[in-house]
Amino acid sequence: MVDSPAPPPLQPVVVGVSPGQPPHIVQHAARFAAAFRAELICAYVNPGRFTTSESDDGSVTSRSIDPDFSEPGEDEFDAGLEAELADILAGTHVTWSTRLLAGDITVALGHLATTVDAAMIVVGTHERSFSGGVQEFFNRSVAVHLAHRQQRPVVVIPARPPGVTSPLPWVEAP
Template identity: 60%
Template sequence: MAEVGGAPSARPVIVGVVPGQPAHVVQEAAAFASRFESPLVCAYVNPARYPVEESADGSVESASIDPDFADDREAVFDEALAESLRAALVDTAVPWRSLALAGDVAGALAHLGDTLDAAMIVVGAHDHAFGGSLREFFNRSVGAQLAHRQGRPVVVIPARRMDSQRGSGTAS
């Protein structure tokens, strides 16, 4: 199904999205939305901006933290990211829309969840290949921060999709 506008009637599933994110993260979120007969809200949070005004549908107007490096294109949802979402969701019947948010990523997603009374928030996990200790992972993990900040269900999708056809447990 295509992108939809306006306020959804059912409790949506929110998925945090970022450029370069594996498509299966959004596809898994769409599968949850389908099971709940809910719309999907794909939210990108720009930490270099802060919210100025918020609408009832969860959308925000934002401003750059550093006005010397302000770029108005950062205030809207990135078209390349929107195109990757369209490609990832082309075979789904789930209605979806995208939102550009601002501020602390976990805080903005939690606030959006409260604003929309979301059924759940879905995020992708960091790839272990980027290094770092377990402590660093939990300090930077949006999923862990969300789990500690609010009572809504949080689903963390692994960065690497497991090969379910062979059942071998190897990453694809």
């Protein structure tokens, strides 16, 4: 009798999150995680900090780039954001967790995805506006940077859900 090998561990789905982000971005990421029967890892990157150490699960310990501007609680996942995620993910039956990362957003999300061998990275776009367009032109988007630097799929969810028109008459709806 030949023993069949154990099934490979399921690859999680990593989603970049931030306070005030449209909820449908996390909802789409949860749908992917549910379809893959995988964990959803909600990762927030604090660009004002740098990583000092890392755990096996991809979580990091960090320090403020400016030691004179360190605020208490900056090294913990924001409780308000976690509550917001809990509301968004309630009833999805998806196992999810949070990670607080530090540094460049694209580097941090990419490194986390590699560390946990993620099936994909899900990110949202910025709200379409004149200032947002100029900012993206000069800074390039997180999605573009990830797509050029990753060996795994990057799924980009528009900031506005389908069917929602722009409140600004001169900005076209997606």
